[in-house]
Amino acid sequence: MKLENFSLLYPDSQTQRDHLAGVNVPDIDMYTLQELGMLEIFNPQSTPLSDFFTSDPAVISYRNQTFSDMLCNPALTETLHRLVPVLQDITELRRLENDIAGEDTASYLASMTEIELYITCVDILHKGMKEVRGNLHGAAFRRLADCVTELAESDYYAELNRKLSELTRRVREIRSVTIGVNLDAQLRPAQAGVLSINAQPFKSGDVLDKILRLNLKGDEYTCIANLVPFGKKQSENQKTALSLAFNSAINDVYRSSLRSWKKIVQGYVLENTDFLLGLLPEIEFVVKGTQLQESLRARGCTLCEPDLRPMDERVFVADRLYNPAVALKLPEGETIVPNSIAFDTTPENAMIYVLTGPNRGGKSVITCAVGLCQVMLQLGMFLPADTCRISPADGIYTHFPTGADDTIDKGRLGEECTRLGEIFDAVTADSLVLLDESLSSTGSFEASYIAAEVLMGLCRVGCRCLFSTHLHELAAEIDRINAQSAAEGGARVDTLVAGIEGEGKRSFVIKRAKPDGKSYARDIASRYGLTYEGILQRIGKEKR
Structure with a gap:
């Protein structure tokens, strides 16, 4: 091995x-990963x-x-x-x-x-x-x-x-080196060589000290003068020269060892x-991928091994899917609401979904959850769901709200249309497309028209797509879009709704249903006291 x-x-x-x-x-790409969280x-x-x-x-x-x-x-x-x-x-x-x-x-x-x-x-x-x-x-x-x-x-x-x-x-073991130095007539160093490499360090001393201890021969590591720190009162050139001389001597001593060591x-x-x-x-x-998955488990979130299907099956069927980025941000004790979603070509499901619902009702959360699940699959991780039958995608393309600089030149709607056009330049039937509040920069009439055209294009491509939108009018176009798509051999579109409970409370549960725009409008009006009854109370008059 x-x-x-x-x-x-x-x-x-x-x-x-x-x-x-x-x-x-x-x-x-990294931009898509940033948008998904x-x-x-x-x-x-x-x-x-x-x-x-x-x-x-x-x-x-x-x-x-x-x-x-x-x-x-x-x-x-x-x-x-x-x-x-x-x-x-x-x-x-x-x-x-x-x-x-x-x-x-x-x-x-x-x-x-x-x-x-x-x-x-x-x-x-x-x-x-x-x-x-x-x-x-x-x-x-x-x-x-x-x-x-x-x-x-x-x-x-x-x-x-x-x-x-x-x-x-x-x-x-080397603690010191004994160097022999020859002097010239002016007592300047002329030649030097290594006499021995020692396992003991030299110590400071002087002649009187050695005489008093009566040990002139047996203490060869005590100097007859104080040791001077290397480099003291020396110029840089002198320091360099002494270092080179020392290294050269050591190299001569260890030359054979150096050759054998370098071979090893x-x-x-x-x-x-x-x-x-x-x-x-x-x-x-x-290591970091494991830490992420351990953090999710510590929060009580489930992770499943993917039921991996071939790419050309173009399937994404997840039971109790959740958004891992949101799950890790929740306060201690709170749990995220999971949702099930199925992209496939069976008659009971669809390849493309239009998701509507009230603001802050969970539309963006589930849109990103789908993307993060696909991302984790293609990194080789376990998936944020109870079960997940899923095919790899050849690309993930997102279109989320942005404050991009080129809106100054093109206008917000022009920038959005440009980005959508770039998706169509790259998307294939094996891709995953996630659109969150696309075309929100213009009026509902113009936005619904462009959105319907975009959906028709995606149907023709046949890719998996989740389109989260405030355009409830778009639901009225779904039957027409499906009729034309079926005639051209394209994918089918269906609708999802982010639900609300009694008194306008958001449940964050995503259901297969047709949107009712008025219910969301009533919810908003009631929340801000703008129903007719609420307005009458504000102005202090009773309905007659």
Whole structure:
């Protein structure tokens, strides 16, 4: 087994190469993630989240197994947490090595430190994997555990440890160097050489002190004068010259060790260290992704393994779906209202839904919930629902209210139409489209006309779409749109309503029904005392 072929996120090297080449990579950008609220709850720092998306069923299933092992074995998260700072130390060490390139002694010490850090990494992984090996079911961590065990128990690894201990001892025992200096006629240093490398430090002293202790020969590490701190009263040139002379002497002494050590470093260790450093983005992804899912579970929210269907089935059927971003923001003790929704081509369901209802009745929440569920699927996570039968999408396209700068030039309606046009430039039958209060910048007559045209276009495309809108008049157009769509072989549209309970209280329950715009108007009028009866009370007159 070779570590360099291992990935926490891809089942084999071919799928990873395909991903890097853009194969099976959906069109889900950071702007879409921001609109959906994903970046508020999950936003890796080392690599943009958009780089992790996949539509490959094999990759999604592989990641599901990886997250399952992480969620079932908290010790795995602890192991990876311990590993990350060591890998970051290696990264910093390599940066420093670039600054000392050419200095053999410094390079020697740096490479030795890197090997120590590498061995620390292997030891952390070996200990952590050994504790949970019997509880692992996913291919990723089982393979990592077997690979690390094979490495840590190999003869080569034992020899590496032995060699490192030997060289470390030789270096770390050095406490001083005895230098012989030849002087010229003016008593200036002319030549210098290393007499010995010592395991004891020199101490300050003077001649009188040695005489009084009557130990002139047996105390060779006590100087006959006080020790002077290196560099004191020296110019920078003098300091540099002395350092170079010292390093040159040390290099001569350790030249053979340096050659043999570099063969070890270059022949094996650097390759495996590079591999571990390359895993850092994947480690951050799985650790933070696991923390997100654990946070949802701690709130009492359910997570389900996806019933993954082929992309061309274009299905999204979720039971008791909820918005994870909203669930994590609720005050302690409050629970989010889940809703069920089904996008498919069966006669009882539809591919496109128009969702209406009162303001703050849950329309935007469920719209984002659908998007976040699709996002979590294509990151390889478990899904925020009791059950979910779902196909990957080749892209997620959103159109939410915005204060974009180009509204100054185009006007709000022009900007909205431009963004909708860009969606049609990219969307396919396998895409997911989410529209939240689109066309809210113009009057209901113009907005309803444009919205009906947009729906007709989406029907022709045949994609999954949820259109959350205040345009209750649009419901009157649904039968006409469906008749034309059926004649042209397009998808079917149906309506959803965000419900209200008695006295205008919002239930946040989404129901399959036709909208009743007057009921929402009555709710608003009653809330603000603008019914006829309420107005009479305000002006102090009774109805006659």
